[in-house]
Amino acid sequence: MDKFVVRGGAPLHGPLPVGGSKNTALPLMAAALLADGTTTLTNVPNLRDVLTFSNVLRVSGPAVTFEPEAHRLTIDASGVNHPVAPYELVKKMRASFYMLGALIGRCGKAKVSLPGGCAWGPRPVDLHIEGMKAFGASIDLEEGYVIASTPNGRLDGGTFRMEPSSVGATINLLLGAVTARGGSRIENAAQEPDVVAFGEALQHMGAQIDGLGTRTIEVQGVDALEPVTFANTPDRIELGTFMIWAAIAGPPGTPVRIPGGNHKHLGEAFKTYFEATGAGVTYTDDLVTVTPPEHLTPVSIETGTYPGFPTDLQAQWTVLLACADGTGTVTDTVYDDRFKHIPELQRLGIDATVNGNTATVHGGGAIKGAKVMSTDLRASVSLVMAASVAEGRTDVLRVYHLDRGYEQLEEKLQAAGLSIERATYDEFETPETLADPA
Numbered sequence: 001m002d003k004f005v006v007r008g009g010a011p012l013h014g015p016l017p018v019g020g021s022k023n024t025a026l027p028l029m030a031a032a033l034l035a036d037g038t039t040t041l042t043n044v045p046n047l048r049d050v051l052t053f054s055n056v057l058r059v060s061g062p063a064v065t066f067e068p069e070a071h072r073l074t075i076d077a078s079g080v081n082h083p084v085a086p087y088e089l090v091k092k093m094r095a096s097f098y099m100l101g102a103l104i105g106r107c108g109k110a111k112v113s114l115p116g117g118c119a120w121g122p123r124p125v126d127l128h129i130e131g132m133k134a135f136g137a138s139i140d141l142e143e144g145y146v147i148a149s150t151p152n153g154r155l156d157g158g159t160f161r162m163e164p165s166s167v168g169a170t171i172n173l174l175l176g177a178v179t180a181r182g183g184s185r186i187e188n189a190a191q192e193p194d195v196v197a198f199g200e201a202l203q204h205m206g207a208q209i210d211g212l213g214t215r216t217i218e219v220q221g222v223d224a225l226e227p228v229t230f231a232n233t234p235d236r237i238e239l240g241t242f243m244i245w246a247a248i249a250g251p252p253g254t255p256v257r258i259p260g261g262n263h264k265h266l267g268e269a270f271k272t273y274f275e276a277t278g279a280g281v282t283y284t285d286d287l288v289t290v291t292p293p294e295h296l297t298p299v300s301i302e303t304g305t306y307p308g309f310p311t312d313l314q315a316q317w318t319v320l321l322a323c324a325d326g327t328g329t330v331t332d333t334v335y336d337d338r339f340k341h342i343p344e345l346q347r348l349g350i351d352a353t354v355n356g357n358t359a360t361v362h363g364g365g366a367i368k369g370a371k372v373m374s375t376d377l378r379a380s381v382s383l384v385m386a387a388s389v390a391e392g393r394t395d396v397l398r399v400y401h402l403d404r405g406y407e408q409l410e411e412k413l414q415a416a417g418l419s420i421e422r423a424t425y426d427e428f429e430t431p432e433t434l435a436d437p438a
């Protein structure tokens, strides 16, 4: 099993380059299934989730080729002859559930495993299923699988209002609706940039969609979509992660460059909160420059759907509060219990407590290295961030969680000045194998 060994205190001078978006690449891969031919996606990050989803796609028939160095993925979906997404693969990555919409949209039927549990949650899929029914699908649940069928092989179309607004359900319903017999309307739809870029790719493929980026999306079904070449967007969560990292670990007064991102995808809430910490920041089309302040102001945040503060950045913000002078809070209104990182941060000496869906952090205390355990993707990166500003050595265990969503993180951080190494370890130590029982 892999871990990161981090020795804190080294200044983060940068640059920190931003890669392709995980949460846009995955729906783009599902969209490729809708077209009879070869779709090419560029700026696709070399991540475990991309490899996992490639295998999920292959089960249904397509030939999928990924060139990790070129960050290029080609999907030949001329043969989709097995509309199934098996549990053994779906359980590894929740976004595999996009196969429901993709297979209904292409084949008019689907047998897709329910995603199962997550490190935090519950993360239901009721909106995905109720929406498909509203669009005309018949849905049965058998042995942990969603069995979907459609009248004469196509959805009819329909209207569905989702509550709460769901990124995944919006994506799944669009995948089905674009080839429906009639028109469809999604109300309270997700507005995230990931969804907008995915919808624009569908438009390039011939889909008739209006209202992307608003709460109401209208679709007029078409008979078939065409394969395309499409560029994936930069990862907005990696951009936000690196901006926070620069603010806490960069040398005060020295600009840290973060190239390759699209700051417009962060949403105004994050940018407003970030500037209120006292960090200096300038934006150009493909470069964000952060100038760390002498002292960080503890700004309390509340997450929300786009353009609100992204829930995927709340764990990282907790570490910023730990480095700030004073007390701040992080409230997650999207998920109720996405705080599995707090007990691990406490092991580093961070004074943080959770009450309901709010974490309270008393910043400014000493952060001291220890062994800590990753539990999910964004929690893991918050542990590495804290380790980078801790006194002494920190071992961050189970970094496979990180490999799901951050490409070559340790290489990027090493090049930017931090002391971080990847090492292997035995997860199941015994009294005999413990190197240092202390």
Ligand code: EPZ
Residues within 6 Å of the ligand: 022, 023, 026, 094, 095, 122, 123, 124, 125, 126, 127, 128, 129, 163, 164, 165, 166, 167, 168, 169, 194, 311, 312, 334, 335, 336, 377, 378, 405
């Ligand atoms: C996407 O997950 C992202 N994943 C998540 O990022 C992100 O945290 C989340 O959106 C919110 O922005 C991908 O894009 C692959 P939702 P998703 O459906 O689609 C409730 C990461 O770290 N809900 O928008 O699963 C749900 O419980 C990952 O990259 C229902 O009630 O999120 C939550 O409270 C983690 N019923 C809210 O909606 C449903 O059927 C938002 O969830 C579906 C969702």
